[in-house]
Amino acid sequence: xxxxxxxxxIGNPNTGKTSVFNRLTGMNQKVGNYPGITVEKKEGTCKFxxxxxxxxxxxxxxxxxxxxxxxxxxxxxLLLNKNDKDFPDVAVVVADVENLKRNLLLxxxxxxxxxxxxxxxxxxxxxxxxxxxxxxxxxxxxxxxKIALISSRKNLGFDYLKELIENYNQxxxxxxxxxxxxxxxxxxxLQKAFPxxxxxxxxxxxxxxxxxxxxxxxxxxxxxxxxTESTSNLKRLQQKETIARYKFINETLKETLHIDTAKAKxxxxxxxxxxxHKVWGYVIFFGILLLIFQAIFDWSAYPxxxxxxxxxSLSEWAKNxxxxxxxxxLIAEGVIPGLGGxxxxxxxxxxxxxxxxxxxxxxYMSRVVFLMDKLMRRFGxxxxxxxxxxxxxxxxxxxxxxxxxxxxxxxxxxxxxxxxFTTCSARLPVYLIIISLVIPDxxxxxxxxxxxxxxxxxxxxxFGAAIFSAYILDKxxxxxxxxxxxxxxxxxxxxxAKNVIITVIEKTKAFVFGxxxxxxxxxxxxxxxxxxxxxxxxxxxxxxxxxxxxxNLSDDDLEMHINSFKLEHSYIGHVGHFIEPAVRPLGxxxxxxxxxxxxxxxxxxxxxxxxxxxxxxxxxxxTIKSRMAAEVNPVLGGPLFNFAxxxxxxxxxxxxxxxxxxxAIVKKETNxxxxxxxxxxxxxxxAYVVSxxxxxxxx
Amino acid sequence: MLTIASLKKGQRxxxxxxxxxxxxxxxxxxxxxxxxxxxxxxxxxxxDPLYLNINGSHLAIRLEMASKIEIELI
Numbered sequence: 201x202x203x204x205x206x207x208x209x210i211g212n213p214n215t216g217k218t219s220v221f222n223r224l225t226g227m228n229q230k231v232g233n234y235p236g237i238t239v240e241k242k243e244g245t246c247k248f249x250x251x252x253x254x255x256x257x258x259x260x261x262x263x264x265x266x267x268x269x270x271x272x273x274x275x276x277x278l279l280l281n282k283n284d285k286d287f288p289d290v291a292v293v294v295a296d297v298e299n300l301k302r303n304l305l306l307x308x309x310x311x312x313x314x315x316x317x318x319x320x321x322x323x324x325x326x327x328x329x330x331x332x333x334x335x336x337x338x339x340x341x342x343x344x345x346k347i348a349l350i351s352s353r354k355n356l357g358f359d360y361l362k363e364l365i366e367n368y369n370q371x372x373x374x375x376x377x378x379x380x381x382x383x384x385x386x387x388x389x390l391q392k393a394f395p396x397x398x399x400x401x402x403x404x405x406x407x408x409x410x411x412x413x414x415x416x417x418x419x420x421x422x423x424x425x426x427x428t429e430s431t432s433n434l435k436r437l438q439q440k441e442t443i444a445r446y447k448f449i450n451e452t453l454k455e456t457l458h459i460d461t462a463k464a465k466x467x468x469x470x471x472x473x474x475x476x477h478k479v480w481g482y483v484i485f486f487g488i489l490l491l492i493f494q495a496i497f498d499w500s501a502y503p504x505x506x507x508x509x510x511x512x513s514l515s516e517w518a519k520n521x522x523x524x525x526x527x528x529x530l531i532a533e534g535v536i537p538g539l540g541g542x543x544x545x546x547x548x549x550x551x552x553x554x555x556x557x558x559x560x561x562x563x564y565m566s567r568v569v570f571l572m573d574k575l576m577r578r579f580g581x582x583x584x585x586x587x588x589x590x591x592x593x594x595x596x597x598x599x600x601x602x603x604x605x606x607x608x609x610x611x612x613x614x615x616x617x618x619x620x621f622t623t624c625s626a627r628l629p630v631y632l633i634i635i636s637l638v639i640p641d642x643x644x645x646x647x648x649x650x651x652x653x654x655x656x657x658x659x660x661x662x663f664g665a666a667i668f669s670a671y672i673l674d675k676x677x678x679x680x681x682x683x684x685x686x687x688x689x690x691x692x693x694x695x696x697a698k699n700v701i702i703t704v705i706e707k708t709k710a711f712v713f714g715x716x717x718x719x720x721x722x723x724x725x726x727x728x729x730x731x732x733x734x735x736x737x738x739x740x741x742x743x744x745x746x747x748x749x750x751x752n753l754s755d756d757d758l759e760m761h762i763n764s765f766k767l768e769h770s771y772i773g774h775v776g777h778f779i780e781p782a783v784r785p786l787g788x789x790x791x792x793x794x795x796x797x798x799x800x801x802x803x804x805x806x807x808x809x810x811x812x813x814x815x816x817x818x819x820x821x822x823t824i825k826s827r828m829a830a831e832v833n834p835v836l837g838g839p840l841f842n843f844a845x846x847x848x849x850x851x852x853x854x855x856x857x858x859x860x861x862x863x864a865i866v867k868k869e870t871n872x873x874x875x876x877x878x879x880x881x882x883x884x885x886x887a888y889v890v891s892x893x894x895x896x897x898x899x
Numbered sequence: 900m901l902t903i904a905s906l907k908k909g910q911r912x913x914x915x916x917x918x919x920x921x922x923x924x925x926x927x928x929x930x931x932x933x934x935x936x937x938x939x940x941x942x943x944x945x946x947d948p949l950y951l952n953i954n955g956s957h958l959a960i961r962l963e964m965a966s967k968i969e970i971e972l973i
Contacts, residue, residue, distance in 0.1 A: 263925065263928045263929060264924075264928045266924050266928065268923075268924075268925055301930065301956070302928075302929060302954075302955070302956045305928055435924070438924055439924065439927060442927045442928055442932070443927070443933070446930070446932055446935075446954075472940065473941070476941050476943060476944075476950070478944035481944065482944075566959070569959075570941075570943050570950060570959045571944065573943065573947070573959075573961070574943060574944075574945040574946075574947045684923055684925070684961075684964065685948065685959075685960065685961045686925060686926060686929060686958055686959070686964075687958060687959045687960075688929070688956070688958050689940075690957070691957075
């Protein structure tokens, strides 16, 4: 029988752990979530020889076994629970040769748990250039382990690493240093109380605030009594433990590791000086932002247009090929456009994460955080909120996915909640058509187009609303988040194409299969509401035909009038009529009401819906525009789209959460319906109040 | 009292004792321990955060935390 070996990859962030994982597993990996939390679970398999299968779990990066975030809890919960199906037969601790000192802290802790452990020292190809020499045999002896010098960049040392993994049962399991030495008397008492338990495991159970549900409660009953030791005393012991470990590490490395420091830092410090410069730093950063903006806004337009037209023709094809009936119209008008509505986001998501993963791989992202932190902090955000907010001007969905690397939960939540205020590209068609209708085409000071200025004002308004609401949320949100700000400033590296590509694929998949399901479901619901109706809806054809019988309309025109009649009498049409009393004070009629409701699917649907209601055959902007300009307000007379109602609509779209995809992604990222619902209600109320005030004031 | 916050760019110091309750364990784990050497590498525009080299590892912390870690100049 083939044996399976469970391997856990553990290491500090920025050690290239994920590259090692990618090297070992190739594309044989899957990304999921740990049950109930939003922490990513990456696992993969590979085969060593014929009958040795290896299951590899890439654990979240952590600096130690003292957990302070959900990600880190995952690591310690797994390592403490021998019954977990993923419990490692062997742990591979990945370390960066240039940061060995800090990386070894985690290593000594894992050794203390008695798990067979291999030390994989990564980036060993840099040793020559950085004038680093390492006495591997001596270090192996001191640490009581086996060491593999590897380089995931140059693909070096992996054969030896695999060999070590395969023969894991020959690894020494004795710890290289005992935590118990820091307070012998306390640990003696602990061991006497639980003679059958691993001492360091007990110590972690006492000091860590993790989920013990998974651990065997019977075994550990009574451990809690040892918590009677005062918290500050426990903290002091933890501090002593860390100091003792560092002392051991410093002494060990003094004998085994030599770095010629003079040679080590030239390039790094020169780049740092430039990239965090008080002028050039910002100039470069805004240049990069502009490039990202250009990519998501402009370059992705080509594949998006292609996707759009492909799905349109697919839907047309389905309509013509399938036998007519409810089922085929569900496929052609509900499912296919719904799928199209998901796929259309892929280019933007892929572009954004292409840039983000390059920026992270190179180490530049930490410099951006460093540069922007103080500015953003005034609004309850973090230096890491900059990228999501900027990406939000293209689309809130990839932007919200990009908040993942904000460790502080409160800052991350605020970023997620305010990002939809930024002016995303779906608002643009709505803005453009309304601005061209209600803002006069004149110039200010002879040069600036008033319409252009209005559009710019809408962008500033969106960004301002995001920043302002962040400020308010920072004051009112009572979210427990104890983590504080410390950012590692990693060394600069050339990004590995493989890592970048895998990240892009992963993020895209996460969107398609996560938020995609919800988007598809809501599109189908909206389609049903628009395609079925009570009473008159079902006799639409006869009613319209008899109404226009005298006018001798062409088939196409008749068809348009039938569609328009159907929409008015469909369920969604009834919804439009039903909400009319609510939207009339904002200056809208029931037709705009329908457009508002259906554009909940996506904001740009507003224009298409109006086109259907006004029974203009095409989506052509000029035709819809002239038709909209001719629309008369049923109550007051005069044009329906005048300055007051136009501004009111602009403001409504600026503030309202008119995007189910965003709600779906917020649900996925916060792992609860509470925040998206909160967002939906609050943003809609703000939009309503502001539009109401604007209309009543301006009319 | 001299703290990391009072360092000038390029200056070095040795971290002195500090109270447990002030400095989070996370920072200790990053190498910010009594007896270790600290260099101020860069100051962000607006004087915050600070980019440090502590015991060979590079990290940035906010001014507020830096002003709680006592040092001795070298």
